Every structure is written in structure tokens, then in C-alpha cells.
Amino acid sequence: MRDTRAELLIQAETLVRASGYAGFSYADLAAAVGIRKASIHHHFPTKSDLALALVAAYGERYDAALAEIVAGSERAPERIAAYGQLYLGGVEQGLGCLCAVLAIEGEALPETVRAAVARFFEAHIAWLAAVLEEGQAAGTVRADRDPAVLARLVVATLEGALLLERLLGGPEAFSGTLRALVAGLEAAAPDRA
Template identity: 30%
Template sequence: MSGTRERILELGEELVLTKGFNGFSYQDISTALGIKNAAIHYYFASKENLGTSIVKTNIQRFEEMIANMQALQFDPIKKIETFIKIYSKSHRERKLCIVGALSPDIETLFPTTQVEVTKMVDLILNWLVEVLTEGKKQGVFHFQEEEKQRAFQILSSLVASLQLARVNKYVDYKGYCYDLLDQLK
């Protein structure tokens, strides 16, 4: 991948996670990188292409994380802890996650970007259901709800808590996240 393309993609993602998709323009990227808008259009013909590429990149990272956990034979608790660390890192960096950054704007996103955001949410929820089911079968999780319902609660809590932590800066975010894990046991 071209160095310029990669820098545009990285800065675009940074802007999505800090300002939201509708909160930045190609001008913000070109100014920050010291390039012309035409250079951005060379790699990403439209903001739709950029947004869709950002989400696809996040999907790829998540799939790689899942594959790594499988290869390392993580148990269900370690898998959930690893997942929670994504959100803890986002909190430390004062960023939203890609789902939390794009979901509020879903109706104003381009159709291709909407499709990718939906894919990402489905991927995460399906993975969580698998991990929760595995944990129940192994006897390490003892929650009462259906796995699908609990997966939705976990993802919703993590996404929303990042948004609320921006407002209430005094929240013990890390403690909150690990309370979610304790509730599974």
C-alpha cells in the first residue's frame, strides 16, 4: 500500500474517531498532511470510498485479532478481556470506537459505508455470542440471559460508555469495563 494512501487512511480514521464522519472534510486531511486535495482524491475518489475503506480496515483488524486469539488458544475469559482492552485503549486515547463513531450518523453515511458498519457490528456480535457460548459450555460463565442478548448488552455498554466517558471525565472506565466481565462469571 502506498505511504500516502496509508497516511490518508490513518488520519481519516483518527478524524472519524475524534470528530465523527460528518465532522471533517478532505481539506482537514490535506492541511494536516501538507498535500493537495487532489492527492486524496487520487487514492479515495470520494469521502464514501474513504469511509468504506476505514470500516473495512477495522473489520480486517478485528478478524486478525480473532484469528490470533484462536491461534494462541485463548480461553473465553482471555478473549473477553482482550476485547475490553480495545475499548480501554480508546478511552485512554480519548477516542470513540469505529462503531460508536459511525452509528449515530448511520442514516447520513453513504450506502456502502452503512453496509460495512452493519457487517462490523454483526461480526462483533456473532463473535461475542460464540465466546459466551463457549464460556457457558466450559462452566466459566454463569449469566442467565441468552448469549445473543448478553452479547448485545456487552457491545452496547462498551460503545455507549466510551461516548458517556467523554462527557463525564471522572468515570472509572477501566473498572466499569471489568465489571462487565465479572457479571459473566
């Protein structure tokens, strides 16, 4: 029933993550899905409707992944590492983070979309801050920094690493950055080479 709509979301997400919001057109999307341009408007009247639905779906997928991480690991550093792994797929497929792509288009974006993107990042920061705070209490995360600051550092590093290594170094370089990031967060990091 919702088959076409779902397919539209999938293909549109790929297009946006590959070329940006302004960089893809309804014509491109129609071609990708094998449907006529006018039919897209039936499902998503305007382009910002589509963008909004895209961010919502993306956010939900991440929410599910975060819940799985909490269920699947105990120690905070492990959880952060698992969180970082979520970005890896993008590097492998040569696709940016949907919300990073949208965020960077800033000015040109409908206000509602910008707000949704902001909420996406805020949710991640809040989740990470909670994980890190727990880790500090358990003694697995260095306790000399505000967990909220560390949470922002984590999101920034991973978003930046995706941006960078998608273009430059590929999955291996990304994984190297992720390892260094997690190592820097752990309590009592070894100091000798």
C-alpha cells in the same frame, strides 16, 4: 508505494473518530497528511469511498485482534476482558470507535457505509456469542441467558462505556465498567459484600 494511501487512512481515521464523518473535510485531511486536497481524490474519488476503506481497514485490524485473543487466552471471561481492552485505546486517546461514530450519523451516511458498519457489529456479536457459548459449556459463564443476548450486551456496554468515559471518567472509569461487566457474566457470582 502505498505510503500516502496508508497515511491518508491513518489520518482520516483519527479525524473521523475525533470529530465525526460530517465533521471533517478533505481540506482537514490534506492538511493533516501534508498533501493537496485534489490528491486525496486520486486515492479516494469520493468521501464515501474513503469511509468504506476506513471501515474495511478498521474491521481487518479488529479481526486480527480477535484471532490473537483466541490464541492468547483459554477461559471465556478472560477473552471477554481482553476484548474489552481493545476499546481502551480509544478512551486513552480521546477517540471514539470508528463504527460507533459512523453509526450515530445514521441518516446522513451513504447506504453502503451504513451496511459496512452494520456488518462490523454483527461480526463482533457473532464472535462474542461463540466465545460465550463455549464458556457456558465449560461452566465459566452463567448459563441462564442466551449467549447471543449476552453478546449484544457486551458490545453495547463497551461501545457505551467508550462513548461515556472518553468524555467523562477516562481510562480508569472505563476499566471499572469493564470489570463489572465481566464479573456479571461469570458463573456463580459471589453475592456478599
